[in-house]
Amino acid sequence: MSNDQTLAFTVSDMTCGHCARTITGAVLAAYPAAKVDIDLTTKRVSIENAGDRAAVASVIEAEGYAPVDA
Template sequence: MNQTFTVQGMTCGHCERSVTNAIKQIDPEAEVRIDRPQNRVEVHSSQSREKIAAAIREEGYAVAG
């Protein structure tokens, strides 16, 4: 299932990798696309929206939408 999140606080490539790795820890098969200028993270995953958002928040980023 495709899901889109607005993630605040991503300022560099390291931030993108941190968010991607957090998602891949709960779903190694997830496809993650990040548009940093738009603060958008698109995820194709079988995991619930809540689990993905929680994984991103645990990395220290604010998640909306």
């Protein structure tokens, strides 16, 4: 399911560029039309045009990270 809502998560265990690329790649693999914006300084992941919050969180969790609603 695709929508125009922006989802935001804080991912405290995202610490480097590799983490950011891993999360971005996983989200885009599941939702090719998504727009992913990551701020490593604040550890915030913002995603537009993806699935519902729980489904997107599950994609991030599957990569070994712990997203929390932001």
